Amino acid sequence: MFVVKQAHSLQRLLTRPAHILVPALAGILMLCAGFLPWLDYPLGDTFTGWQLSVDIGWQLRYRLFNYGLLCIVCALPAFAVASKHWRRANQARTTPEREVGGKPGTYLACLCCLLPLALFLFQYMCVDIQSMSSLTRQEIQMLSVINLYDYRIPSQLVQVRPFEIDGSTFVERAVLLLNQLAPGLIVPCVSAWLLLCCQLFSSSASSARSIAPITRSRLRFNLSLLGVLAGVLLLSRPAGAMLCDYQARHELAIGDYTTATIWLNHAQTLNPAFEQAPYYHIQRGQSEYFLHPTNLTTNSRIYLISVYLEQGNYPGAYREISAIRNLQPTLPPWEADAINTALMRLAETARIRNDPRLLRLDLDAAVLPWTQAMIQIDPSNVYAQYLAGRVYYDLNDFNKSATQMTTVLQLTHNMDLQSSAYTYIALSQLQQGKTANARKLLLKAVELDPEYSNNTAREELSGLH
Structure with missing residues (x-):
């Protein structure tokens, strides 16, 4: 019995430094994550966590509130876990028979490490339509330039073709992000993994635990529930905008253009960033064209350009492009983006159709x-x-x-x-x-x-x- 007790004391002595150092290391990694690259744009621009502002869809976007600052805040629970284990290690010197666990705190720190990554993915998948449009535009330009090379360069992680993506669906946005993700986004996952392994090792090494008072457990549960409800409320607006957009797509597919217009209005109200996306104006142009075919608006002409390009009617597409440019000498960003993409497609189609190997003089x-x-x-x-x-x-x-x-x-x-x-x-x-x-x-x-x-x-x- 004495031998077993001494072995257990030795095991606790060996695991205590890991219980302190591992959470501290996780916190240090979270501090470093903000200074690492998070997003690599196709044309070579690299953005760290400190250069990416947090946007949850309420038009409250400030440069000071960025993912670098969020990583610092989310590193604090990991340091708190390390501090807690350090205090308990000091207590164990005087009362070695007492071993106190800390599962809720460690798991909370683990979730906090994953929070910046989860929020980043939610922002670029559901909220920041303008940044995704910029990413899509650069991806199309870069893929089109690659087609002009006389040689091949290393392939992407997920192969995509220019003009087959517009960033309008979850799958396309996921592919774009997957091809452009930088190492900085892996660090929060490593921090969370370290905390999780530390907690699991602590659970297997501990033989006795003190039970928190019932009132404290209820308080933690109420605070957790309140946090979940607050998170759902904050994220509901951009999520609702995406649902409205998908419902509008369904109405356009079945030909109910009046209802589709209503859903598109709701999407733009919930998330005004839709106004910067060319595909949103193509959808609106489709409903406007079929509701008022004799009164062509800019959105209607943008829709006709996309239809003509799909049908191979390149003179018709160029005619609509010329009409828009004559009516509007100065184009808004989304309109310039849409017309530029159409002109790129015209140039690429003509080049490939005539000779895929080089630009011929004629x-x-x-x-x-x-x-x-x-x-x-x-x-x-x-x-x-x-x-x-x-x-x-x-x-x-x-x-x-x-x-x-x-x-x-x-x-x-x-x-x-x-x-x-x-x-x-x-x-x-x-x-x-x-x-x-x-x-x-x-x-x-x-x-x-x-x-x-x-x-x-x-x-x-x-x-x-």
Whole structure:
């Protein structure tokens, strides 16, 4: 009996440091999580937790209330658990026969570690329609640029094709986020796992526990219930907006356009961010077109553009685009986004239909005006700038090609895209006899290509040695 008691005392002595250090480590990881990248945009921009504002759908978005600050707040329960075990370790020195558990506190700290991740996913899946539209736009542009490469780059985690995504469904938003998630989002999961393992080990190592008073248990239950109700109330508004949007889709599918308009109005009221999403205006344009076919609005024309593109009626799509631009010289962001995407689709369709391998000279006359229109509507359109550079290079206008590719370098931090842009600037320099400058640019292109994908740059560089 004495031997068993001594063995149990030794086991408690060995586990106490882990009970203190593991929760403390979990808290430190949560503090570090805010400084790590959380989201990598396709064009190379990286955002840490401190750069991403928390938005729960009530139009109360402040830069100071961000995920970095939230990680600090959620790290406090983990440090509280470590402090609790430290105090109990000191108490155990005087009363070694007493072993007190702390399951509720540890599990609460575990849930707090997962809170930033859960809130981030909810925000980008249900609330922040504008950010998802920006992410979708950049994804389409980047995938379209990749199709222009003369080589292949490493594939995405989940393969998607340009113009087949618009970020309008949960599945599409989930795929977009999965392809762009950064390591910072893994750290909260690691912290929660450490706390959970610590608690399970503590449960197996403890033989006796003190029972909290009934009044304290009831107080904890009431506070937990109150927290759950408050969370449901805060998150109900964006969730309700998504449900209204999906109900509007159902009404549009069965042809009840009046009811669909009502549901779309409810969605916009609950979450005004829908106003920034092109797919929302396409849905509204569908109902407006069938309710008033002779009175074409901007939404109706945007809807017709999408229909013409699906049918392959490219002259009709371009005619509606020209009509919108004539009526509205200055376009709002969502409208510019929708028209730019349509022009990109026209350019890509014409290019692939004529020759999927390269831009032919007889095609440049048709593609270049569309490219110039895209740049005029949105100068930050990386695909339009890159495509213009390629077209000018094929037309032997090397100065303009280098200028367009230089603009691409200013618009993106994506290493693959920068490597390709440097390559075409170097090729333009070579065509003008500037071999020394071209060699420096090719070396820069190779430096930005650690995956050895840019064969064009390496082949041209090997020819200069």
